[in-house]
Amino acid sequence: QRFRFCGDLDCPDWVLAEISTLAKISSVKLKLICAQVLRDLLGEAIEYDKILKLTSDAKLESGDVKATIAVLGFILSSAAKHNVDSESLSSELQQLGLPKAEHASGLCRSYEEKQSPLQDRLRACSLRLSQLGSVRWRVDYTLSSSELQEVNEPVVHLTFNVRDRECDKMTAVPVTLSANKFWVLLA
Amino acid sequence: MLLVLSAEHRAHLGCLPRAGGAAFGELGRLALEQLRRGAAPRACESAARQLNIGIDIIQHGVEGLVYLLTESSKLMISEVDFQDSINVLGFSDELNKSLLQLYLDNRKEIRSILGELAPRLPSYHSLEWRLDVQLASRSLRQQIKPAVTMKLHLNQNEDQTAQVLQTDPATLLHLIQQLEQALGEMKMNHCRRIVRNMK
Numbered sequence: 001q002r003f004r005f006c007g008d009l010d011c012p013d014w015v016l017a018e019i020s021t022l023a024k025i026s027s028v029k030l031k032l033i034c035a036q037v038l039r040d041l042l043g044e045a046i047e048y049d050k051i052l053k054l055t056s057d058a059k060l061e062s063g064d065v066k067a068t069i070a071v072l073g074f075i076l077s078s079a080a081k082h083n084v085d086s087e088s089l090s091s092e093l094q095q096l097g098l099p100k101a102e103h104a105s106g107l108c109r110s111y112e113e114k115q116s117p118l119q120d121r122l123r124a125c126s127l128r129l130s131q132l133g134s135v136r137w138r139v140d141y142t143l144s145s146s147e148l149q150e151v152n153e154p155v156v157h158l159t160f161n162v163r164d165r166e167c168d169k170m171t172a173v174p175v176t177l178s179a180n181k182f183w184v185l186l187a
Numbered sequence: 188m189l190l191v192l193s194a195e196h197r198a199h200l201g202c203l204p205r206a207g208g209a210a211f212g213e214l215g216r217l218a219l220e221q222l223r224r225g226a227a228p229r230a231c232e233s234a235a236r237q238l239n240i241g242i243d244i245i246q247h248g249v250e251g252l253v254y255l256l257t258e259s260s261k262l263m264i265s266e267v268d269f270q271d272s273i274n275v276l277g278f279s280d281e282l283n284k285s286l287l288q289l290y291l292d293n294r295k296e297i298r299s300i301l302g303e304l305a306p307r308l309p310s311y312h313s314l315e316w317r318l319d320v321q322l323a324s325r326s327l328r329q330q331i332k333p334a335v336t337m338k339l340h341l342n343q344n345e346d347q348t349a350q351v352l353q354t355d356p357a358t359l360l361h362l363i364q365q366l367e368q369a370l371g372e373m374k375m376n377h378c379r380r381i382v383r384n385m386k
Binding site for chain 2: 126127128129166
């Protein structure tokens with residue numbers, strides 16, 4: 001069976017298995033855990049102790065807690081990735097066996113609030129090889145040189161600051177152009 | 188298969204009967220810790236002080252034990268062979284039994300540690316991809332040129348490297364087809380026969 005939030009593919013087996021674990025947690029606590037998982041997906045620090053406290057009632061083992069975080073992370077990020085609206089997400093989660101009344105609707109409400117910021121964050125994390133940080137320039141006027149006594153030519157110095165996505169370092173690439181070459185670049 | 192112990196090795200292990208029964212337990216523990224974490228001279232020093240034996244003797248004994256255990260585990264020698272090999276050393280029966288017990292108890296763990304020492308090729312960590320369409324360039328306007336850019340993250344002995352690859356969709360489909368053919372080989376009779384025999 002195809003699900004939109006899985007990108008029109010079958011739902012992974014491990015997600016199906018963990019839906020029953022989600023149903024064990026009360027819906028109020030599930031919404032709070034969702035909020036924590038959303039914080040993690042948006043790049044803020046996740047507060048694992050709070051999640052442990054919230055799941056202690058449902059008597060989940062540590063493996064189950066991690067599985068809960070993983071399955072919530074998958075559902076929320078996958079739904080944002082495929083631009084699924086919260087109604088469709090709710091109906092698909094119910095098809096998978098998540099009880100409607102509170103669990104599915106609570107989850108989808110949290111998702112709906114944070115859908116745009118989540119998609120913005122995913123867009124920012126997309127593969128990008130390098131990024132132009134800034135450009136600095138300077139125009140000099142050469143009066144004379146060792147080769148020719150009267151040169152009288154303008155010269156353009158450019159420095160491109162390139163940020164490497166991987167190591168987050170800025171590299172400076174200096175370029176020097178004569179006036180004619182600079183016109184060619186601009187043309 | 189019998190283990191052949193060199194004269195130097197025998198001399199190192201010769202200190203074991205001098206150390207005595209209680210010390211043997213301590214030396215065995217130090218040997219295993221050395222296998223798990225590497226040499227710990229400070230632990231040897233404190234053991235030497237506790238048991239009132241020279242630090243050299245302790246270190247030789249520990250190294251001798253480590254070598255004996257790794258060689259025996261590496262070759263996976265049976266109990267009988269292990270007993271015959273250490274009979275050469277002329278230890279007491281009790282010491283021989285303790286050595287055998289130490290070997291049998293820790294054989295599996297030592298083998299798993301030795302297994303991790305083999306050299307490794309870079310292995311897959313993750314793959315990021317991106318689908319772009321080139322609409323225009325400086326030389327030609329109004330184009331449609333799709334391209335898939337991928338960043339393959341590899342792991343090699345805790346080193347992370349990344350390789351950037353770019354291809355057009357047709358080549359990517361061809362690549363996928365070749366990889367699926369490779370996976371399909373596993374289902375052929377030849378592979379199935381070998382896998383069955385290995386199990």
